[in-house]
Amino acid sequence: MAIDLTAFRAHFPSLDTGLAFFDGPGGTQTPGPVAEAIASTMTAPLSNRGTISPSEVNAEQAVAEFRAAYADLLLAPANGIVHGRSATQLTYDFSRHLAKQWNADDEIILSRLDHDANVRPWLQAAARTGMEVRWIEIVPETTELDFESFERALSARTRLVAVTAASNVLGTKPPVRRIADLAHEIGALVYVDGVHYAAHNLVDIRSLGADMFVCSPYKFLGPHCGVLAAAPDLLENLRPDKLLPSPETVPERFEFGTLPYEVLAGATAAVDFLAAMAPGAETSRRRRLERSAASMHDHELELRTRLQDGLASFGEAVTVHSKAPDRTPTLLMTLRDRDARDAQFHLAARKVVAPAGSFYAHEPFTALNLTDPALRAGLAPHNTADDVDRLLDGLASFLGV
Structure with a gap:
C-alpha cells in the first residue's frame, strides 16, 4: 500500500518552512506525535x-x-x-x-x-x-x-x-x-x-x-x-x-x-x-512495521531512481560514488572543478538542505581516495519528487549545465 504522502508530511512542522531536506543520513525531521x-x-x-x-x-x-x-x-x-x-x-x-x-x-x-x-x-x-x-x-x-x-x-x-x-x-x-x-x-x-x-x-x-x-x-x-x-x-x-x-x-x-x-x-x-505509515488490518506492531517498511522502500526507491537519472544527465560534471547494487537511497557525489561546500551554500540559498563533508566516514574516504568535502544527498520518508527536482534544478544552476 502506497504511503499517503500529503497526510504523512502534514505531521512534520519543519516541512512548513518550505525546506527540502536531503540530510536524512545525519538525522530526519521530527513528526508532531514524537x-x-x-x-x-x-x-x-x-x-x-x-x-x-x-x-x-x-x-x-x-x-x-x-x-x-x-x-x-x-x-x-x-x-x-x-x-x-x-x-x-x-x-x-x-x-x-x-x-x-x-x-x-x-x-x-x-x-x-x-x-x-x-x-x-x-x-x-x-x-x-x-x-x-x-x-x-x-x-x-x-x-x-x-x-x-x-x-x-x-x-x-x-x-x-x-x-x-x-x-x-x-x-x-x-x-x-x-x-x-x-x-x-x-x-x-x-x-x-x-x-x-x-x-x-x-x-x-x-x-x-x-x-x-x-x-x-x-x-x-x-x-x-x-x-x-x-x-x-x-x-x-x-x-x-x-x-x-x-x-x-x-x-x-x-x-x-x-x-x-x-x-x-x-x-x-x-x-x-x-508502524502507522501505511495503514492496514494487521494487529501486531511488528506486522504493521513490516507493511510500512515495504511501502517506505518502494517510495524511497522511486525517488532514488529519479535522483540518479537526473544526476546522470549532468554527464561528467558530477561523479556519483555510490555504486553498490544493494544500497540505501543515499548518494555521495563530487563535482568536477567545483567545491562541494560551495554547492551546499548554493542549494541552501534555494531552501534545499544537502550537506557537504566527509561525515565521520574517515575509512571510506581514505580507502577510495574521495575528495573531502563531497556532497551527500540522502533521502528520507518525508521527501517528495518535488524535493528531488528542486535539488536537481539547484545543482544544474550551480554547475551551469
Missing part, C-alpha cells in the same frame, strides 16, 4: 522509577514501553534492549566491556566501509589491550566490501568482527549475514552498526546474524539517543564498571544514571509513528 510524547511525559507526574506513586509508575512505564517498542522494531528480546545517549557512546561502552575479556594474543576485524563510530572505539580498545587489528577492504570499482579480504583476515584468534549494515555515505549494504556466519564458525562475536541501515530497512537481528546491533532513533523520525540490541544471555556475561548500588539486572546494568524518560517516550512514539 514531540508531543516527549512533552506529555515531561509535564505529567514524573520521578525516579518505582511502583508506588503515579510519578514512579509513569517512569517505569516509559522504560517498559521503550524496550517493548524496540524489541518489535529490531526483533530482539525486550530485556536485550539497552538505551544510550548515542550509538557512538554505546559502542565506546561495549568496546570497554568486551575488552575486559581480551588479551594481546587476540584479534579483531574492522571494516574500511564503516563510520568512525564503529572503528575508533575498537582501535583504541585494541591498542590498550595490545591485540592485532585486521581489516575488510573495499572494492573501489563497486564500493562493496571485499569479501575475500575478510576471509583472509579471519582466524582462530578473531574475537570480534565490527561491520556496518549500511554505509552512511555510500549507502552500500554489505553481506552481514555471510560475514556473521563465518565469524560464528570460529566463535567470534559480530557487532553491527545499524544506524544508517535501520533508517531504511526493517531489522531482524537474528536474520542478520548480529550479536550486538546499534541504531539511533533520530535517524528514523525519533529523538536523539542510541539503542543497542543483544541477546540477554550475552549481556549477562559482560560486567561493566558501575556504581555499587545501581541495578545488576540486564539490561539496566549497562544504563548509567537516571534514564531520560521523556526521550524514551519520544523514541517509542517514533516506532509507533513508523
Whole structure:
C-alpha cells in the first residue's frame, strides 16, 4: 500500500518552512506525535522509577514501553534492549566491556566501509589491550566490501568482527549475514552498526546474524539517543564498571544514571509513528512495521531512481560514488572543478538542505581516495519528487549545465 504522502508530511512542522531536506543520513525531521510524547511525559507526574506513586509508575512505564517498542522494531528480546545517549557512546561502552575479556594474543576485524563510530572505539580498545587489528577492504570499482579480504583476515584468534549494515555515505549494504556466519564458525562475536541501515530497512537481528546491533532513533523520525540490541544471555556475561548500588539486572546494568524518560517516550512514539505509515488490518506492531517498511522502500526507491537519472544527465560534471547494487537511497557525489561546500551554500540559498563533508566516514574516504568535502544527498520518508527536482534544478544552476 502506497504511503499517503500529503497526510504523512502534514505531521512534520519543519516541512512548513518550505525546506527540502536531503540530510536524512545525519538525522530526519521530527513528526508532531514524537514531540508531543516527549512533552506529555515531561509535564505529567514524573520521578525516579518505582511502583508506588503515579510519578514512579509513569517512569517505569516509559522504560517498559521503550524496550517493548524496540524489541518489535529490531526483533530482539525486550530485556536485550539497552538505551544510550548515542550509538557512538554505546559502542565506546561495549568496546570497554568486551575488552575486559581480551588479551594481546587476540584479534579483531574492522571494516574500511564503516563510520568512525564503529572503528575508533575498537582501535583504541585494541591498542590498550595490545591485540592485532585486521581489516575488510573495499572494492573501489563497486564500493562493496571485499569479501575475500575478510576471509583472509579471519582466524582462530578473531574475537570480534565490527561491520556496518549500511554505509552512511555510500549507502552500500554489505553481506552481514555471510560475514556473521563465518565469524560464528570460529566463535567470534559480530557487532553491527545499524544506524544508517535501520533508517531504511526493517531489522531482524537474528536474520542478520548480529550479536550486538546499534541504531539511533533520530535517524528514523525519533529523538536523539542510541539503542543497542543483544541477546540477554550475552549481556549477562559482560560486567561493566558501575556504581555499587545501581541495578545488576540486564539490561539496566549497562544504563548509567537516571534514564531520560521523556526521550524514551519520544523514541517509542517514533516506532509507533513508523508502524502507522501505511495503514492496514494487521494487529501486531511488528506486522504493521513490516507493511510500512515495504511501502517506505518502494517510495524511497522511486525517488532514488529519479535522483540518479537526473544526476546522470549532468554527464561528467558530477561523479556519483555510490555504486553498490544493494544500497540505501543515499548518494555521495563530487563535482568536477567545483567545491562541494560551495554547492551546499548554493542549494541552501534555494531552501534545499544537502550537506557537504566527509561525515565521520574517515575509512571510506581514505580507502577510495574521495575528495573531502563531497556532497551527500540522502533521502528520507518525508521527501517528495518535488524535493528531488528542486535539488536537481539547484545543482544544474550551480554547475551551469
